Amino acid sequence: METEKRTQTTAEQITDRDLSEQIKKVTKESHVRAENTELMLSFQRGQVTLQQYKIISLIYQVLEEELDRNSNHPGVAPIYFPAELARLEAIEKDLEYFYGQDWRERIVVPAATKRYCHRLRQIGAENPEFLVAHAYTRYLGDLSGGQVLGRIAQKSMGLKSSDGLSFFAFPGVSSPNLFKQLYRSRMNSVELTEEERNGVLEEAVRAFEFNIQVFDDLQKMLNVTEIQNCSTLSKPVKMPQIPGNMTKTTPLLRMVLGLFVALATVSMGIYAF
């Protein structure tokens, strides 16, 4: 692709002053913490529910709506790649494949997810130049290792086609590495005042923090579900009420989601080095 070719030169010119380097540096510690959340570790063991996948879809819905709404903003336009990166349709396609068209009907939104979505709406309205921090956090993470994991998922689940694996596929990106270079060079081309730049860096740390909180919230739900399902408990345990549908999970989806998390984990590992 023409745009990807251009990145080869720009990638070599990256300096310490570049936003892409600064953002990676300030979020390095958060990345390691996110990677080591219980949920991320559980994901790798395949303990992920439909509810969790739906929550991920909510986050992408809000992020992508705000990017679309601000696509002409000078802080957003250079990093606006809906054809290459948008995930919402892909996630919805997977959910529909595994659960049918009525998957939307049963959804509980935990507090941390609401806070994350609220923040995305807020900066979309007040500081669209901060959206780059959130887009970076999700999309560059997704692009790190996703295709490999998609292939592993397909093999492990014996899927004959790519049905159910849309989340892992970026059909508009022929080379994730080159695309990441392009994305970084676009991030570096955004003109920011010193104050705005600091704001973006703070927002990136916040973006990781929101993700960690969402994972922790989900993990708490998962723990409650596990305890409620445990037939060996000798006496009732007082637990927050959760809807029955939250316990619904299928081995297939657990596998997909486990791999989704594994992807994140593997990238984190590489990232840490």
Ligand code: HEM
């Ligand atoms: C199981 C957990 C995870 C693993 C194994 C993992 C693994 C990786 C790997 C291998 C990379 C590539 C590093 C490089 O190219 O230098 C990466 C990059 C990245 N990951 Fe993760 N990751 C995990 C979770 C996450 C999470 C939860 C987020 C965000 C909330 C995230 C955000 C990112 C971002 C933004 C990058 C791009 C860094 C950059 O090049 O600036 N990762 N990750």
